[in-house]
Amino acid sequence: MVNLDEIKGPEKLHDLSPEELKEISLQVRERIIEVVSRNGGHLASNLGVVELTVALHSVFSSPRDKIVWDVGHQCYAHKLLTGRQQEFNTLRQYKGLSGFPKTTESEHDIVETGHSSTSLSSALGLSLARDQKGEDHEIIAVIGDGALTGGMALEALNHIGHLQQKMIVVLNDNEMSISKNVGALSNYLARIRSEPMYQKLRSDAEILLKRIPAIGNRMAFAADRVKDSLKYLVLPGIFFEELGFTYMGPVSGHDIPAMRQLFQRCKRLKGPLLIHSITEKGKGYDPAEKSPSRFHGTGPFILENGQGKGKSGAKTYTGAFSDIISDLGAKDERVVAITAAMPDGTGLQKFAHEFPDRFYDVGIAEQHSVTMAAGLARGGMKPVIAIYSTFLQRAYDQIIHDVCLPCLPVIFAVDRAGLVGADGETHHGVFDLSFLRHIPNMTVLAPRDQGEMEKMFAWALHYEGPVAIRYPRGPVPQAPFNGFRPLVKGRGDVLRQGQDITILASGSMVWDSYQVAELLEKRGVSAAVVDLRFIKPLDEELIKRWAKKTDLIVTVEENNVPGGMGSAVLELMAREKLQKPVLNLGLPDRFISHGSCDQLRRENGLDVENMVDRIESFWFSQPDLEIKDTQYENKTGPFTRKKRAFFFKK
Numbered sequence: 001m002v003n004l005d006e007i008k009g010p011e012k013l014h015d016l017s018p019e020e021l022k023e024i025s026l027q028v029r030e031r032i033i034e035v036v037s038r039n040g041g042h043l044a045s046n047l048g049v050v051e052l053t054v055a056l057h058s059v060f061s062s063p064r065d066k067i068v069w070d071v072g073h074q075c076y077a078h079k080l081l082t083g084r085q086q087e088f089n090t091l092r093q094y095k096g097l098s099g100f101p102k103t104t105e106s107e108h109d110i111v112e113t114g115h116s117s118t119s120l121s122s123a124l125g126l127s128l129a130r131d132q133k134g135e136d137h138e139i140i141a142v143i144g145d146g147a148l149t150g151g152m153a154l155e156a157l158n159h160i161g162h163l164q165q166k167m168i169v170v171l172n173d174n175e176m177s178i179s180k181n182v183g184a185l186s187n188y189l190a191r192i193r194s195e196p197m198y199q200k201l202r203s204d205a206e207i208l209l210k211r212i213p214a215i216g217n218r219m220a221f222a223a224d225r226v227k228d229s230l231k232y233l234v235l236p237g238i239f240f241e242e243l244g245f246t247y248m249g250p251v252s253g254h255d256i257p258a259m260r261q262l263f264q265r266c267k268r269l270k271g272p273l274l275i276h277s278i279t280e281k282g283k284g285y286d287p288a289e290k291s292p293s294r295f296h297g298t299g300p301f302i303l304e305n306g307q308g309k310g311k312s313g314a315k316t317y318t319g320a321f322s323d324i325i326s327d328l329g330a331k332d333e334r335v336v337a338i339t340a341a342m343p344d345g346t347g348l349q350k351f352a353h354e355f356p357d358r359f360y361d362v363g364i365a366e367q368h369s370v371t372m373a374a375g376l377a378r379g380g381m382k383p384v385i386a387i388y389s390t391f392l393q394r395a396y397d398q399i400i401h402d403v404c405l406p407c408l409p410v411i412f413a414v415d416r417a418g419l420v421g422a423d424g425e426t427h428h429g430v431f432d433l434s435f436l437r438h439i440p441n442m443t444v445l446a447p448r449d450q451g452e453m454e455k456m457f458a459w460a461l462h463y464e465g466p467v468a469i470r471y472p473r474g475p476v477p478q479a480p481f482n483g484f485r486p487l488v489k490g491r492g493d494v495l496r497q498g499q500d501i502t503i504l505a506s507g508s509m510v511w512d513s514y515q516v517a518e519l520l521e522k523r524g525v526s527a528a529v530v531d532l533r534f535i536k537p538l539d540e541e542l543i544k545r546w547a548k549k550t551d552l553i554v555t556v557e558e559n560n561v562p563g564g565m566g567s568a569v570l571e572l573m574a575r576e577k578l579q580k581p582v583l584n585l586g587l588p589d590r591f592i593s594h595g596s597c598d599q600l601r602r603e604n605g606l607d608v609e610n611m612v613d614r615i616e617s618f619w620f621s622q623p624d625l626e627i628k629d630t631q632y633e634n635k636t637g638p639f640t641r642k643k644r645a646f647f648f649k650k
């Protein structure tokens with residue numbers, strides 16, 4: 001019997017019989033279910049493309065022929081068939097295989113991906129390069145119906161059709177994005193899939209053509225290329241045909257022989273080709289077939305019943321946002337909520353349920369969502385866009401041009417801001433402070449705990465301008481103590497007094513910084529902790545005061561250091577000629593791979609222990625440091641203590 005472990009490369013599939021290919025599919029599916037049950041991952045999407053992947057690799061010759069996976073979250077079968085079975089159990093683990101295609105991992109991974117709707121543009125570029133160089137391999141892009149809702153995919157379709165470039169697009173249509181797919185295009189695909197009229201008309205037309213003596217078969221084949229003929233008015237896929245593609249399908253993506261036949265046929269055809277493949281998300285694992293959204297991206301689960309393992313049950317930032325936005329929606333009828341295909345992930349499901357008329361899922365269309373929000377704000381509504389930090393990157397120009405320039409009151413609920421863990425470099429939300437804080441009119445905040453988060457959203461609702469509130473993945477701290485200053489624009493909050501060092505922290509790093517200060521105290525270093533609350537505008541007076549009062553400034557943020565909050569503090573200190581050393585703690589100027597958030601924090605020196613060490617060694621490494629008796633005063637009166645202090649040579 002054929003064995004997956006003997007498939008050392010995809011070329012091995014070329015020699016297998018249909019039965020053996022089926023057998024391999026079963027083994028691939030089993031391996032995926034087993035490993036994802038332990039490591040977590042994009043289970044449902046991967047189970048849906050097992051046969052499709054086997055069929056692709058059994059016809060095409062990767063890496064000579066290039067297969068580009070859109071988003072890339074469905075590449076597990078591809079990994080298993082391209083010589084990575086042995087390491088597959090390390091999937092998504094620290095230093096293990098990535099959950100997405102990675103060119104550094106294999107020559108079969110053609111582009112780095114993680115964000116949606118890029119495959120057609122990448123594939124078009126690759127095919128143009130192929131032709132420029134006079135090569136003759138195939139370029140295949142596999143794109144889901146969800147990813148097809150993204151603007152980039154539609155821009156590429158437009159261009160590919162115009163150029164008439166030879167490439168193959170496999171549309172993997174499972175009716176689902178992460179949740180149910182939305183949009184007019186999605187409705188159109190559903191009609192092709194389900195309306196017996198379309199199916200019947202297609203087969204009638206083909207039978208008719210075949211009946212014409214002698215040339216029948218040839219003509220049925222050639223008809224795929226015939227444009228503007230009457231039959232295209234009634235056949236499925238007319239939308240793609242009109243854009244210049246040769247449409248083939250719909251075909252079951254689980255039918256390996258049928259898929260193989262179409263792929264073989266593609267090799268003989270010219271111009272852009274689109275194969276409409278119908279698949280079932282979660283195929284072959286009952287719990288995932290029943291709940292494809294829940295198993296789109298899952299943590300570890302019990303194999304036998306699909307139940308999640310090891311969830312702490314603690315309330316997350318997303319969970320807190322979900323309640324907050326629903327409360328705000330109940331209080332103010334102008335509040336509308338927007339998601340780009342992520343109602344579950346962003347916590348908007350509750351709002352959608354309670355206020356269906358004020359909820360918009362725009363599909364994977366981040367750019368559109370932001371400009372649409374600007375329109376809603378202009379029209380007098382209070383739009384709240386809930387979006388992951390990494391996907392907001394898509395809408396940078398829309399934020400500047402459509403929201404900030406006219407200073408419209410759009411609220412950005414920027415989720416997953418910080419490290420996200422196993423999804424790795426394409427998904428960490430570590431740039432938003434850098435790409436938001438320099439935009440005029442923008443206000444940027446980060447809550448340290450649930451109470452602060454509530455205050456910030458309530459404040460943003462009444463603010464007449466764009467506001468971004470960023471918060472990370474994971475549990476939201478409940479404030480260990482209360483009673484700090486109310487939220488005032490551009491004002492920070494001093495949480496702990498100290499004499500030697502001032503730690504300026506934001507959002508998810510505030511309570512960790514507090515712990516750092518407590519540990520430093522034990523080592524004889526007295527540190528104040530300030531929650532800046534506003535990354536923009538900064539509390540300049542407060543920073544100036546503390547820079548004068550203490551001898552070292554430490555900034556702590558879960559964002560890349562370049563351009564982030566620490567940079568903002570440095571700009572201020574340079575402008576004000578505040579000559580104090582500054583240590584910027586945050587993420588370094590490189591892409592951070594996958595692993596658990598704790599592992600990645602440790603790797604980057606952002607866990608509490610590492611931060612204590614880094615601050616202490618920075619403190620002691622200062623050449624201008626001297627130890628001197630210093631006068632202090634507390635409630636019991638003045639006292640003297642030895643203080644490590646900086647002196648500045650004039």
Ligand SMILES: Cc1ncc(C[n+]2csc(CCOP(=O)(O)OP(=O)(O)O)c2C)c(N)n1
Nearest residue numbers: 045114115116144145146147176177178341
């Ligand atoms: C720009 C961007 N926005 C959002 C996401 C989150 N996301 C990952 S997969 C996915 C759904 C993709 O649906 P589809 O292409 O149909 O693939 P399926 O999982 O159904 O196979 C979404 C919204 C993303 N990866 N990139």
